[in-house]
Amino acid sequence: xxxxxxxxxxxxxxxxxxxxxxAAALRSRLIAAAGIDGTHGDVEREAVNFAFVDAASIVSHLxxxxxxxxxxxxxxxxxxxxKTVHSEILxxxxxxxxxxxxxKRFGINDxxxxxxxxxxxxxxxxxxxxxAGTLDDNAVFxxxxxxxxxxxxxxxEGIEHATDWDMVKKIYKLPQISALRTCIxxxxxxxxxxxxxxx
Amino acid sequence: MSNSTLKLIESSKxxxxxxxxxxxxxxxxxxxxxxLLKHRFSKKxxxxxxxSSLTRARVAGEARAILRCLRSEVRVPGxxxxxAEEGVLGLELIDGKAVRQILPGGGDDDDGEFGVTHDxxxxxxxxxxxxMHLANVIHGDLTTSNMMLRRxxxxxxxxxxxxxxxxGLTSTSGLPEDKAVDLYxxxxxxxxxxxxxxxxxxxxxxxYAAGSGKxxxxxxxxxxxxRLRGRKRSMVG
Ligand SMILES: Nc1ncnc2c1ncn2[C@@H]1O[C@H](COP(=O)(O)OP(=O)(O)O)[C@@H](O)[C@H]1O
Ligand SMILES: [Mg+2]
Numbered sequence: 001x002x003x004x005x006x007x008x009x010x011x012x013x014x015x016x017x018x019x020x021x022x023a024a025a026l027r028s029r030l031i032a033a034a035g036i037d038g039t040h041g042d043v044e045r046e047a048v049n050f051a052f053v054d055a056a057s058i059v060s061h062l063x064x065x066x067x068x069x070x071x072x073x074x075x076x077x078x079x080x081x082x083k084t085v086h087s088e089i090l091x092x093x094x095x096x097x098x099x100x101x102x103x104k105r106f107g108i109n110d111x112x113x114x115x116x117x118x119x120x121x122x123x124x125x126x127x128x129x130x131x132a133g134t135l136d137d138n139a140v141f142x143x144x145x146x147x148x149x150x151x152x153x154x155x156x157e158g159i160e161h162a163t164d165w166d167m168v169k170k171i172y173k174l175p176q177i178s179a180l181r182t183c184i185x186x187x188x189x190x191x192x193x194x195x196x197x198x199x
Numbered sequence: 200m201s202n203s204t205l206k207l208i209e210s211s212k213x214x215x216x217x218x219x220x221x222x223x224x225x226x227x228x229x230x231x232x233x234x235l236l237k238h239r240f241s242k243k244x245x246x247x248x249x250x251s252s253l254t255r256a257r258v259a260g261e262a263r264a265i266l267r268c269l270r271s272e273v274r275v276p277g278x279x280x281x282x283a284e285e286g287v288l289g290l291e292l293i294d295g296k297a298v299r300q301i302l303p304g305g306g307d308d309d310d311g312e313f314g315v316t317h318d319x320x321x322x323x324x325x326x327x328x329x330x331m332h333l334a335n336v337i338h339g340d341l342t343t344s345n346m347m348l349r350r351x352x353x354x355x356x357x358x359x360x361x362x363x364x365x366x367g368l369t370s371t372s373g374l375p376e377d378k379a380v381d382l383y384x385x386x387x388x389x390x391x392x393x394x395x396x397x398x399x400x401x402x403x404x405x406x407y408a409a410g411s412g413k414x415x416x417x418x419x420x421x422x423x424x425x426r427l428r429g430r431k432r433s434m435v436g
Binding site: 002004061062065156198 | 210
């Protein structure tokens with residue numbers, strides 16, 4: 001797992017899981033958590049309080065980081081376009097403003113095998129009596145591991161092997177016969193970085 | 200300062216102060232190369248609300264022009280972050296040298312480190328601008344400061360490439376007239392910055408002509424007209 005702090009923004013934890021066995025169960029749990037009332041609901045929502053990103057549509061570490069950064073920026077100035085900073089990451093990844101489409105393309109689905117979990121620390125909230133902004137890195141990692149049945153591996157390496165290039169070309173409207181991967185990566189990263197001023 | 204982008208700027212290194220923008224180098228992500236921040240600071244004498252919407256529009260315009268170039272495989276810096284509210288554009292940091300610095304009259308700072316001749320550099324410039332114009336991107340401020348020479352990975356041929364920068368005045372147009380004016384601006388920049396550079400600029404045009412195919416004929420005709428207008432204007436003025 002990687003944890004990083006951005007200037008003036010909350011700490012971010014990222015972990016890549018390969019050979020994921022329980023994608024369908026995780027997805028149902030996510031959907032169910034939204035509908036549970038009371039304290040039990042809060043506990044359950046906190047248990048799944050991550051961005052669940054299907055790694056197939058991610059082209060590089062920088063691609064994911066760029067979406068996270070733009071989501072943190074929107075979060076910090078109170079201009080989220082979606083409900084949480086975690087769903088905002090999925091929104092930031094998608095070229096259109098359709099959140100349902102973003103979740104379908106970039107979120108976990110029943111067939112997900114390579115999964116990235118992202119947790120943004122939130123200074124307002126407390127976990128185990130401490131501000132989540134200072135949430136212990138290992139504690140986050142343990143929670144991720146208890147959630148996902150899969151093997152945590154190095155992020156850069158994981159992304160490199162998981163990318164579905166045909167799907168990426170479709171999502172970002174790149175020609176199917178198109179060029180070098182480095183060119184595709186550059187268009188993709190730059191598109192995500194500039195989404196807020198795209199239209 | 201309260202917001203995160205301003206904090207980021209505070210922790211960055213100022214490398215250039217222009218009339219419109221301050222340029223910084225900073226690190227955004229762990230394990231990623233440093234980036235460049237272009238901050239269009241607010242002009243105190245302008246109306247505040249107008250100022251911020253103008254700034255936003257210019258950041259947006261520059262980002263869109265860059266993406267358009269990237270999609271056409273024109274070599275330009277990639278975009279790394281945008282905070283239009285603060286007037287900040289984060290770009291891939293190009294590790295190279297401005298063409299201005301390499302040519303005589305501009306700095307004359309060519310120690311052959313790039314392994315290309317001046318004439319080869321002109322060919323690279325002409326080819327890159329032709330690609331940009333084929334995508335109907337009109338740069339708006341072509342000068343030898345707004346293009347950088349960068350080394351390519353080992354065993355590439357040629358060993359260096361041109362990266363176009365500074366899309367602050369960019370527009371889109373398919374008109375030969377607008378492309379001709381873009382070239383004319385560069386021609387003037389060459390002649391005012393680099394003495395005896397006519398043969399060099401001719402090499403730029405040759406490569407541009409080769410790169411733009413059928414489009415060249417109309418652009419060339421327009422370029423002659425634009426030059427004529429320019430000469431008349433300078434005789435009058
Ligand atoms: N992506 C970049 N990589 C490296 N240097 C850059 C980059 N962008 C700009 N610069 C440097 O900063 C200077 C000013 O940036 P520029 O975009 O041209 O703004 P201005 O509108 O102030 O001319 C450039 O002349 C160049 O030296
Ligand atoms: Mg400039």
